[in-house]
Amino acid sequence: MSPFKKFLSYIKNMPSIEKFATFILFLVLIAYILSLLLVREYPQNLVFNLLKVAFSASLVGAIADTYAVFGLFHNLGPHTNILLKRRQALTEKVVEWVGEFLLSKEELLKELNKVNIQSFINHIDEEQLKLELEGFFINFFTNEFKKREKLLYEENSFLLKRLGAYLIKNFLEPAILNFIREEVPKVVENFFQDLKGDTYLNKRVNNYIKDILLKFVQENHEKLKEIARRRLEKLSDEEFVKSLKQASWRELQWIRINGTLLGFIIGLFLGILEVVFR
Numbered sequence: 640m641s642p643f644k645k646f647l648s649y650i651k652n653m654p655s656i657e658k659f660a661t662f663i664l665f666l667v668l669i670a671y672i673l674s675l676l677l678v679r680e681y682p683q684n685l686v687f688n689l690l691k692v693a694f695s696a697s698l699v700g701a702i703a704d705t706y707a708v709f710g711l712f713h714n715l716g717p718h719t720n721i722l723l724k725r726r727q728a729l730t731e732k733v734v735e736w737v738g739e740f741l742l743s744k745e746e747l748l749k750e751l752n753k754v755n756i757q758s759f760i761n762h763i764d765e766e767q768l769k770l771e772l773e774g775f776f777i778n779f780f781t782n783e784f785k786k787r788e789k790l791l792y793e794e795n796s797f798l799l800k801r802l803g804a805y806l807i808k809n810f811l812e813p814a815i816l817n818f819i820r821e822e823v824p825k826v827v828e829n830f831f832q833d834l835k836g837d838t839y840l841n842k843r844v845n846n847y848i849k850d851i852l853l854k855f856v857q858e859n860h861e862k863l864k865e866i867a868r869r870r871l872e873k874l875s876d877e878e879f880v881k882s883l884k885q886a887s888w889r890e891l892q893w894i895r896i897n898g899t900l901l902g903f904i905i906g907l908f909l910g911i912l913e914v915v916f917r
Contacts, residue, residue, distance in 0.1 A: 654888060660895040664701040666900055670694045683828045685914065692910035693903050695750055700902025701895065712880050714812075723876055730871045733806050737815070738864040741788055747856050750783060772827045780819045784812070805886030811867045818866055826855050 653661070668713040671840070677687040710719035722729065830851050 648873065654892075656818060656889050656892040660892040660899075662707075663896055663899050664698075664705060667694055667697045667701055667903075671698050680753065687909060688706045689910040692913070693906035696906025696909065697899050697903035700905075701899040702896045704898030708895055712884060712892070720869050723880060726876075726879060729806075733811070733871060734864050734867045737811060737867040738860060743787075746787070747780075747783060750779070769824075769827055772830075776827070777820055780823070781816055784815065784819075806871060807867075807884060811870050814866050815863055815915070816868050818863065822855070822859060826851055 647652060647867050650658070650661075671691070674687060674691040674694050677684070678691050681687055706715065712723070714720040871879075
């Protein structure tokens with residue numbers, strides 16, 4: 640495919656917000672060229688001179704912000720392709736969020752202390768009780784994970800948190816939840832094996848299960864972080880960049896648009912100052 644066709648294909652597949660930001664850039668470019676022509680024809684016209692300065696600053700802002708946005712994801716020269724160059728640091732930050740925020744040992748312990756498991760022992764059928772306990776604790780860990788995942792994803796004012804939350808949602812969540820579904824039944828089975836013949840089950844079950852689950856969290860906390868790390872490291876560079884784009888591309892296009900508008904306002908203001916102090 641020729642470069643021109645590749646360019647047309649890229650334009651066609653652009654998200655609408657990117658098309659809008661690009662359209663504004665070209666619109667400002669055309670407006671700047673027209674203002675140059677008007678100033679050449681009417682060099683003493685104050686309005687045309689002000690527009691030339693304003694559109695000049697707006698064009699600089701649009702180009703600079705476009706370069707900065709695309710430079711985050713692509714190699715456009717020195718100090719660009721930043722996210723790929725900082726991939727390891729971002730991966731470690733996401734792993735840290737998984738271990739210290741989404742599945743924090745301290746927070747899980749607080750939630751466990753609120754749980755009353757005593758009601759489960761009213762079941763006579765041991766197998767049914769096992770299933771109930773498995774379902775309960777799978778839901779407990781899953782809900783705790785998703786609750787904190789939602790809180791992290793809502794922190795969209797900070798770009799790094801936004802990107803990390805997206806990676807967690809789309810790449811780590813299935814692996815971590817699958818790990819929980821596999822390990823909880825083993826914990827429940829071990830619990831029943833340990834309590835075989837225990838006549839004080841009704842009195843001890845609440846604290847005993849909490850102790851078992853706390854031990855489970857302590858022993859598997861690092862495993863969960865390792866699952867997250869391995870899952871992210873398996874992504875190719877192309878998949879990694881694509882996922883980060885999907886998480887932040889819309890907001891970044893607004894940076895381009897805002898930079899264009901802000902450049903126009905600042906340019907107009909500087910043009911007025913130049914006229915006033917001439």
